[in-house]
Amino acid sequence: MKLKILLCLGCFSTALLGQTSEAWVRQTDLTTGQIYDTPFTGSGGTYTAPMKVGTSGSLFELFARGTAWDSNIYLLDTKIIGTYNPQVTVSITSEDDYVRGDPAGSRFVKRTRADRPFTFNIQVQGLVADSTDISEHDVYLGVQGKNYDPANYSSLNQTQYLIEESNLENGSYTFGPLYHQLTSPTLSSGNGEQTFTVVRYASYQVPDTIIAQPKIEIWPVASASVSNITPGQVFIDRIPSLVVTFTHLYPDSRTYVQIYKGNQALGTVGKMVNGTELRFGGYYNPDQTDSSTNVPQSLTVSVDDLSNYASEDGIYTLEVVTHTPFFGRTAERLYHVTFEVDRVITSRGQISTTELSSPGTP
Structure with missing residues (x-):
């Protein structure tokens, strides 16, 4: 069968905005490995797959080449369509309504103070509930920490470390109220970030793939x-x-x-x-x-x-x-x-x- 999907060409690189770029969609059959490239025009919208999507699914990748001075090839969007297609929706709630990025997306930044709680919510769907294969039955959730430079509050060259990890099945999960788990001398001196990384396990010739990675910045108590x-x-x-x-x-x-x-x-x-x-x-x-x-x-x-x-x-x-x-x-x-x-x-x-x-x- 043919399938219509939504792909986004705009808002990835400012070098591409306002220009007519060469773009194409690459469809890879996850069972046979067959690849089919199709030209793509416009700035986004509905795309009709020319090749049948089998039971194992297909990987769709949207590429574009820069114009004029920029001849690089950019991967703008990726979607996996098939029977097994894990999807997650994430949110972080803090008393501070500040946010960088799109809070409705999968990668954004919130913030809080070291002595104040926050809540992390995640909804998982699209997994195969009765499968014995972990790649179909679970997604991986890892919580990482990183301490900032105390002099300039920068994350540059700072080491990331694992705080905790778990596997999640289909369902809705609420973690909180939470307090930061950074390796600071005291709770109130916390200065860094915690990242919530959700990974689709490798399967069907597709490697481990990060599907969501929001984070929250932790600032010390004044x-x-x-x-x-x-x-x-x-x-x-x-x-x-x-x-x-x-x-x-x-x-x-x-x-x-x-x-x-x-x-x-x-x-x-x-x-x-x-x-x-x-x-x-x-x-x-x-x-x-x-x-x-x-x-x-x-x-x-x-x-x-x-x-x-x-x-x-x-x-x-x-x-x-x-x-x-x-x-x-x-x-x-x-x-x-x-x-x-x-x-x-x-x-x-x-x-x-x-x-x-x-x-x-x-």
Whole structure:
């Protein structure tokens, strides 16, 4: 019988877009090995197989040759049609809705924070349930990890390692909520990626073939510190310049320093210290035209005018606060310190010294 299938010619290589390229479909009979090439025109759509598809199936490969300066041959699409044709649908759910690539496809990238859970879903169909051949009965699922360079968050030249593996039959599977399994010193310091690789086992002259490979990036939990101030410190004069160090700020975040009068109380909305607000990602920069960062950020900010925010004597709390996609973008505290301002001590001391030094004072 003849069979109609859908093949995609466009959106593989920008060198091919807008050009008339030589393209063809190669049909390989998986039983006999017979090959039949057919010219293919247009930018995609329905293709009618000229050769009968047998019970073992056929492998269809869409090729195109570049034009002008580009004479390379590109493999644009591959489909296996036959009785045994495993298909998978995958998804990764995170509190962060960020995605690179097509989330409806088989290769895309999601992200989360090291201390937050995510869920991996996979639906498998097209396997032969009663077959004793593993290549027909199962697909392989391998979970790989890779730690990023802690200095630049890059995966370049980093070694991939196996976390776990299993075989899956026809059915729907949900794994989660999961926490990352990277080989980081602590859960919160996880910095890397986990890849979910689904493989069709070799059969009918077709080698092991990756049919889905989504991944999720894991970014470390942010932290902050402030120099030149200690808990409980009393300032009797101007508060010195402080240096705030931000580490691993999430690529979708708003972070700032705030101050309020009184002892620390989680959830208090204080006064934001001018010049300390940092915004990353499209959510917090809706008018930004340049591409947003997609890796964490680490930097320092100086605070030179804190005395202007503590003009009255009393107890004050300084906090570093961040907002991210997690916990509904509510404020999370990265750092806090409580200190005291008591300028009266200086004036009292001056008055007392003057009185003691005056002659004739009783």
